Amino acid sequence: MSISDISDNKRYFWCVVVILLGIASVMPMTASAETLKVIVQDQNGNAIPEAKVQIGNEEQTADASGNALFSDVTGARSLTVIAIGFSGKRLNTTAGQTEVTVVLAPIQTVDAVVVVGTRSIGRRALQAPVPIEVVNREQLSLTGQSETGRVLQMLVPSFNFSSSTISDGTDALRPATLRGLGPDQTLVLVNGKRRHKSALLHVNTSVGRGTAGTDFNAIPSAAIERIEVLRDGAAAQYGSDAIAGVINIVLKDDVDAGNADLYWGQTYEGDGDTWNGNANYGMKVGESGFLNLTAEWRDRYRTNRAGLTGELQYDLLEAAANESAAVINEEKKEGMRFDPREYTFERQNFRIGDADSSQKVGFYNFGLPLAEGLELYSFGGYSSRQNNSAGFYRKANQASRTVTEIYPDGFLPEINTDIGDTSLALGMAWTHESTDLNVDVSINHGLNTFDFLISNSLNASYGPSSPTSADAGGFELSQTAFNLDVTYPLDYQSSLINLAGGIEFRREGYGIDAGEPLSWIDAGLGVDGAASGIQVFPGFRPDNEVDESRTNIAGYADFESYLSGQPGAGLLVGAAVRGEQYSDFGATVTGKATARYDLTKQVAVRAAGSTGFRAPSLQQLYFNNISTQFKVDADDIDQDGNTEELIALEVGTFRNDSDAAGALGIPELKEETAFNISGGFVLKPLEKMWFTVDGFLIQIDDRIVLSGSFSADKIPALVAAGASSAQVFTNVAQTRTQGVDVAAGYLLAFDNESVLNLKVALTWADTEVVGDVDAPEILVGLEDTLFPSQERSMIEEWQPNTRVNISADYIIGDLTIGGALRCFGSYTVQEGSGDDPARQTYGGKWLTDIQSNYQLNEGLSLTLGANNLFDQMPDLNEIGQSRGGTLKDSAGNIIVDSPGVFTYSRRSAPFGFNGGLYYAKLSYRF
Numbered sequence: 001m002s003i004s005d006i007s008d009n010k011r012y013f014w015c016v017v018v019i020l021l022g023i024a025s026v027m028p029m030t031a032s033a034e035t036l037k038v039i040v041q042d043q044n045g046n047a048i049p050e051a052k053v054q055i056g057n058e059e060q061t062a063d064a065s066g067n068a069l070f071s072d073v074t075g076a077r078s079l080t081v082i083a084i085g086f087s088g089k090r091l092n093t094t095a096g097q098t099e100v101t102v103v104l105a106p107i108q109t110v111d112a113v114v115v116v117g118t119r120s121i122g123r124r125a126l127q128a129p130v131p132i133e134v135v136n137r138e139q140l141s142l143t144g145q146s147e148t149g150r151v152l153q154m155l156v157p158s159f160n161f162s163s164s165t166i167s168d169g170t171d172a173l174r175p176a177t178l179r180g181l182g183p184d185q186t187l188v189l190v191n192g193k194r195r196h197k198s199a200l201l202h203v204n205t206s207v208g209r210g211t212a213g214t215d216f217n218a219i220p221s222a223a224i225e226r227i228e229v230l231r232d233g234a235a236a237q238y239g240s241d242a243i244a245g246v247i248n249i250v251l252k253d254d255v256d257a258g259n260a261d262l263y264w265g266q267t268y269e270g271d272g273d274t275w276n277g278n279a280n281y282g283m284k285v286g287e288s289g290f291l292n293l294t295a296e297w298r299d300r301y302r303t304n305r306a307g308l309t310g311e312l313q314y315d316l317l318e319a320a321a322n323e324s325a326a327v328i329n330e331e332k333k334e335g336m337r338f339d340p341r342e343y344t345f346e347r348q349n350f351r352i353g354d355a356d357s358s359q360k361v362g363f364y365n366f367g368l369p370l371a372e373g374l375e376l377y378s379f380g381g382y383s384s385r386q387n388n389s390a391g392f393y394r395k396a397n398q399a400s401r402t403v404t405e406i407y408p409d410g411f412l413p414e415i416n417t418d419i420g421d422t423s424l425a426l427g428m429a430w431t432h433e434s435t436d437l438n439v440d441v442s443i444n445h446g447l448n449t450f451d452f453l454i455s456n457s458l459n460a461s462y463g464p465s466s467p468t469s470a471d472a473g474g475f476e477l478s479q480t481a482f483n484l485d486v487t488y489p490l491d492y493q494s495s496l497i498n499l500a501g502g503i504e505f506r507r508e509g510y511g512i513d514a515g516e517p518l519s520w521i522d523a524g525l526g527v528d529g530a531a532s533g534i535q536v537f538p539g540f541r542p543d544n545e546v547d548e549s550r551t552n553i554a555g556y557a558d559f560e561s562y563l564s565g566q567p568g569a570g571l572l573v574g575a576a577v578r579g580e581q582y583s584d585f586g587a588t589v590t591g592k593a594t595a596r597y598d599l600t601k602q603v604a605v606r607a608a609g610s611t612g613f614r615a616p617s618l619q620q621l622y623f624n625n626i627s628t629q630f631k632v633d634a635d636d637i638d639q640d641g642n643t644e645e646l647i648a649l650e651v652g653t654f655r656n657d658s659d660a661a662g663a664l665g666i667p668e669l670k671e672e673t674a675f676n677i678s679g680g681f682v683l684k685p686l687e688k689m690w691f692t693v694d695g696f697l698i699q700i701d702d703r704i705v706l707s708g709s710f711s712a713d714k715i716p717a718l719v720a721a722g723a724s725s726a727q728v729f730t731n732v733a734q735t736r737t738q739g740v741d742v743a744a745g746y747l748l749a750f751d752n753e754s755v756l757n758l759k760v761a762l763t764w765a766d767t768e769v770v771g772d773v774d775a776p777e778i779l780v781g782l783e784d785t786l787f788p789s790q791e792r793s794m795i796e797e798w799q800p801n802t803r804v805n806i807s808a809d810y811i812i813g814d815l816t817i818g819g820a821l822r823c824f825g826s827y828t829v830q831e832g833s834g835d836d837p838a839r840q841t842y843g844g845k846w847l848t849d850i851q852s853n854y855q856l857n858e859g860l861s862l863t864l865g866a867n868n869l870f871d872q873m874p875d876l877n878e879i880g881q882s883r884g885g886t887l888k889d890s891a892g893n894i895i896v897d898s899p900g901v902f903t904y905s906r907r908s909a910p911f912g913f914n915g916g917l918y919y920a921k922l923s924y925r926f
Contacts, residue, residue, distance in 0.1 A: 036073040040066040051083035091257040116228040116248035119500040129596035130232040146276040149216040157763040157803035163912040164206040172387035172417040175208030178244040180765040183213025187242035196446030199477035201619040210706030218383040218421035222278035223294035223363040233676030235612030236576040236592035251365040254282035265919030272303040289368035303353035310885030310898035314339035324889035355389035373431040380424035391536035405464040413457035413536035420449040449476040460530040472539035473515035481506040500558035509549040510618035515539025554580040572596040607679035616669040660726040663717035665776030688747035703733035708788040739765035754812035793830035798908040800825035814855035831880035838879040863921040871916035
């Protein structure tokens, strides 16, 4: 089955869902009448008076205690609860039930209770000593995006989810970053537990090159209750990676309620069709336990914004005396003519845009009280995603890479990736009834696999006998963590103190599996100079195989206290210290201090300082392969920064402990270290109006980067190590990131019971490489290869340093209308390194999103919207072009005249280059 087709199974699935819902809606129910008490509370257990509670056609208003009493309630019923300033909720009651408690979440997410950044229970986002942003389920559902990563990018200005194309596995798994740092410098948690990384290492020229991040799209947005974004260093609290911040994804725990959504979207160009279906349902387990289940599938068709290829595709033929000579880029080829196929060749022969993608995912969240204060919990999921993207077109006249007996007109090789992701957490939490002492013991396992199958390709060294597809191998990453966490809140001399501590043992494993021999072997059956290995992605060889692991053990202590005695008044101080011992690079100790002072109930100042670290990933330590990288020929760049042809180079990436790395004098990798300070203020002039400003500075030393490629002619020692060229990972960079986060919100309630929620958020973050390159003695004079200027540019310039979100949501009755302005600031891309590399700055763009949602009846709603309403596109690409040119004959007949295939930069596109998209979503709540 093609991944670009919607399978019959999915059609059958939705037919069954519709039939079952229809049957359920007409099933007769008979039961005796009961009295039902509805208790409406916020997340802290406070009553919400004046809440509207509806059962059937009867509506009541909650009293001052948040209670509403219904008599003559027959059987199982559906009830709806709404309150100004809170997100409404629909849920079911069971037959015979006499009391139900409904907890509403605030529309203003700064009032939401958070888990990340503190171990104190009941802390609201706006009360924290560090900036925390919360995205709730309603916001997630109204973006019109079908991928969790894209949803976060649209809602959180400090989060970037950059697109690139023709970049191997990065086409399938985009790098996600926070505050302009690397994908591996943000820690991701699920329900407060460490999430594993992706097995993919980004090795092509894109944002995040040389790093491995987290696959956000493996977690379905339909399973998410809220996302908490801590914008502050937190390695002393959570360990490695928490340099830019921490993202905590909290799963739904609803009971007796659920929803099903069907989404369709398409770009203005008529491609990129996306179908998404999901269902979430929570059921009660025992008296007060729950099991919340989510299933989701997504099919996304490819998009293509490729320009025309202007190069010669076939060898020239001898011309007769009366035939027009070929003219290539104004150069007349006397006595030669074009192959007739040149006139009819399909010139848009690249695929530059989003890949075809098909994903199926299931998630669960479970909790069961076993005794007074004792709860068993578990959560996890499985995701399977298949992607199909393409590489550079292999022309018919490229004899070393094409076999014309198989592909007379050349071919476009395809990369098929199969990504599997599994996670499972199991734990037990006990809370002492009188002291609130809490002990949490858990084990958490994650596994990510990433496999490559190359199709519509060949191994040119086989000649005409070459197969056209091959398994190129893949890699996997596993993580298992055991945690013991203890928190103890106490009241000491009128001061509220929260003590916490714990230990963690973690094992990580990494493996590389070789591809089949066809994918990497040199068969010696092709023309002289025929390239070995499957074209576009030569497979991993047996000597690339890896099976490595490491362990680390950590312990931490955490302290917070309101010295004034009461939350929201006076001084809050906190401190944390954490020590870790890794089996490979050794020990590290980090610390953090925080403070917040409430000057009044409306004004508070806050500050934090911390040290942090990031352990070198197993991928950076042990990844090795030979890849085809298309790079700029420094001797073939015109004055505009373009080149007629990007050079295909077979580049070897060697392990940090390899003979090649030793020949270059590269020391063993060690941890990156960081120093992070932040400070700002919180202003709440009105009950429903708030404003925050936080400045920050992040200094990172010994930052790990992937070097440029060293050639054996410059480093003869590589020959003895068995390498003709080599690139390696090394601790070579020092960076400084500084910036400011600004956020504001205002919730207006009107007399007609409508609500307008306004929000503005801005992030400015500027990263600069500082200090000199400390090169090993053998590499003195080759610093620009050890740390190329293009690599510097990727770190400093390839992500916009300014992001702005301005949003407004108006809710009246059953209608919600929303709109947003989103600014992606300017960014600069550099092609190649050397003395005078080509550079282009792409201007900032404002994107407009609109959507409307209407509740058609008690359960069914329809959402219509448009993302990038005015079809904004990045600036046209002017550098790093490829396959441009003009072909015409001497009679003046023009075959093609094209600047190249890369209409937009393939290296970095913060909001992509698909243009506008319209969508529709049908939702049913039950």
